[in-house]
Amino acid sequence: MGKAKTDPLDTQVIAKFARTTEPKPTPAPEPLMRELCELLQRRDSLIESRAGEQTPRGQTRHKMLLKQAEDLIERLGQQISQIDRLMAKLVEGSAELKAKIQHLCEVKGVGVLTALTLLVTVPELGKLGRNRISRLVGLAPLNDDSGTLKGKRFIQGGRKRPRCVPSTWQP
Numbered sequence: 001m002g003k004a005k006t007d008p009l010d011t012q013v014i015a016k017f018a019r020t021t022e023p024k025p026t027p028a029p030e031p032l033m034r035e036l037c038e039l040l041q042r043r044d045s046l047i048e049s050r051a052g053e054q055t056p057r058g059q060t061r062h063k064m065l066l067k068q069a070e071d072l073i074e075r076l077g078q079q080i081s082q083i084d085r086l087m088a089k090l091v092e093g094s095a096e097l098k099a100k101i102q103h104l105c106e107v108k109g110v111g112v113l114t115a116l117t118l119l120v121t122v123p124e125l126g127k128l129g130r131n132r133i134s135r136l137v138g139l140a141p142l143n144d145d146s147g148t149l150k151g152k153r154f155i156q157g158g159r160k161r162p163r164c165v166p167s168t169w170q171p
Contacts, residue, residue, distance in 0.1 A: 029123060032094060036120045043083045050076040114165045121161045137162045
C-alpha cells in the first residue's frame with residue numbers, strides 16, 4: 001500500500017500538479033471486462049476456501065468431519081470449474097480478447113489465466129510504457145531517499161492481483 005500524502009505542503013503540490021496537468025479521467029471498464037473481473041474475484045475466493053478446507057483434513061480423524069471436508073472440497077472444485085467454463089466462453093466470444101490472450105501467452109511462463117488476469121486487472125497494459133506499468137503493479141524498485149539519506153531500494157504497493165495468479169486454467 002502506498003503512503004498517503006497528508007503533509008500540507010505535499011497537498012498543495014499535488015493540487016497544483018492536478019490543476020496544471022489536468023489529468024484525463026480513466027474510462028469505465030467495458031461490461032465484458034467487468035464481468036471477467038467479477039468472475040476472477042469469485043474464483044480467487046473459492047480457491048482460498050478450498051485451500052482452507054484441505055489443510056485441516058490431514059489433522060482430522062473423525063470420519064464425519066473428513067466426509068464433510070471432502071464434500072465441500074469437491075463442491076468448491078465444481079464451482080471453480082463452472083467459473084472456468086464461463087470465462088472460457090466469454091473469451092471465445094471476443095476475437096479481440098482472444099487475440100490479446102494468445103499474444104501474451106507467447107511470453108515464456110505466461111498461461112491463459114495469467115494473460116486474462118493481466119488484461120482484466122491492468123487495463124492500462126499496452127497503453128502505458130513498461131516503467132509505468134511495472135510501478136503500477138508494484139514491480140518497480142522504489143527509492144527510500146530523503147534529503148541526504150540514501151535508503152535501500154524496495155518493491156512496495158501496486159496492484160497485488162496481477163502478481164498473484166493462484167493456479168492454472170485451460171479453457
